[in-house]
Amino acid sequence: MKKLMMKGNEAIAEAAIRAGCRLYFGYPITPQSEIAEYMSRRLPEVGGTFLQTESEVATVNMVYGAACTGKRVMTSTSSPGFSLMQEGISYIAGAELPCVFVNVVRGGPGLGDIQPAQSDYFQATKGGGHGDYRLLVLAPSTLQEAIELTMLAFDLADKYRNPALILADGMIGQMMEPVELPPMRDLSTLPDHSSWALTGAEGRAPRKVTSFNIDPYGLEEMNKRYQEKYRRVEREEQRWEEYKTENAEYLLVGYGTMGRILKSVADRLEEEGLAVGVFRPISLWPFPDRRLKELSEKVRFVFTVEMSSGQMVEDVRLAVDGRIPVHFYGRMGGVVPTPEEVIRAFKKLL
Amino acid sequence: MAYHGIVIAGFGGQGVMLMGQIIAEAAVIEGKHSTWLPSYGPEMRGGTANCTVVVDERPVASPVIDSPTEVIAMNYPSMVKFGGRLQSGGILFVNSSVVDRDIERDDIEIIKVPVNEIAEEVGNPRVSNMVMLGAFVEVTGIVGTEAVKEALKHKLTGSKSALLELNFEAVRRGAEFVRRR
Structure with a gap:
């Protein structure tokens, strides 16, 4: 297949369309x-709807409404x-x-800056909003x-009826490299969502899609259902890549850009x-802890590097559960560590 | 072909981002691996801009580099900032139309190209970046002229395709300048 040079943000947008996303709301x-710019141009070409909202609060509630219809819907933000x-x-x-969010992370907290960062890991993986959810x-x-x-995020969101998040950073969003695009879905x-989706009640009993239950026992039952789903995700959806781990004496751990x-390090x-x-x-999330545990039994120490003060390292x-030392190196505020500085930090540990 | 980490820097509006994209895309056209990473601060015309291009035979791991193998400096601040980080034995391309001072290093090769004057001769001062690209391609051979032309065709489409010949000519004149040096 032909390789195209694409910008990360555009690649994500095109992938969403090829996954069958026809609804995008964003600010x-x-x-x-x-991503929004690309969607505004591309979605009308494929019969979809692009809407620029007045705020992120409006965006998320439009995504909520659209997701109730069982259609593939996405938003992106930083x-x-x-x-x-x-x-x-x-x-x-x-x-x-089911729906898909994209957070192209930038330096924080607060208004921060616009450079690549990984400081939203806690928010992404531990539940940034209220309640027991993932x-x-x-x-x-x-x-x-x-x-x-x-593409996978849409499939997993449908499979588990759960929102999925692409956690990227400014470097993934802004850089270009060659890609091969998959065919249009x-x-x-x-997936067929006709058993629960709100599609108009003509010819059937009205339905309600809600997170609300005033009865604590009823709400607890709903929570048990969520938790059962999350345990299944933890068992079946752990994903990772290993590079040169075969005979490794030391293990570097990092995600995304890092x-x-x-x-290279x-x-x-x-x-x-x-x-x-x-x-x-x-x-x-789910964090691939089972394989990391296995690997930690074969190496001298683990060195985690992040573009944050240390979030995934937890x-x-x-x-690793205390079996071997876990060291950390991080840069904050949108600073991307170079290979050489990571090597220097690593060598201090030897 | 060995690994190349190239930094291209200048004022916003000098076309440094496009130069980098053309090099990266030309490398991919030739079957190599490449990444293009822009600085994307709050830049504007007249501010500073730069991009990093990595070209390698192997898939590119880090698009972030420590010290470049080649630097294209389209203005003085870029020459000072990135010329100083250039690897020993590396090549520094300087826009000598606007940079009238030298960098104090004797362990690198310096190629001075009066890109503005050559672009004026070609007929449009806005193609000075393509003059520099021609010089870069001629000296380094990281990508070939044909691939550069192909990449330009991808970039200049629609009404801009009328500018293709002008850009090809600017690339050719840049290459010619360094050959005659």
């Missing part, structure tokens, strides 16, 4: 505005915008509706993977005679 924010959406995301998770969280490290994971092959930079350390592998979580520590 511009750097560094992901190209950190401050994703914070604004949290209330609605909690409602959507409670109502068990998002399916996928973190691409190349643009080809961004395409594949965007035939809309007639999309995950690919760590491969491992290559250079190998040239110096050090056996260093990379473990790159692809699903951030999940790494839980997986």
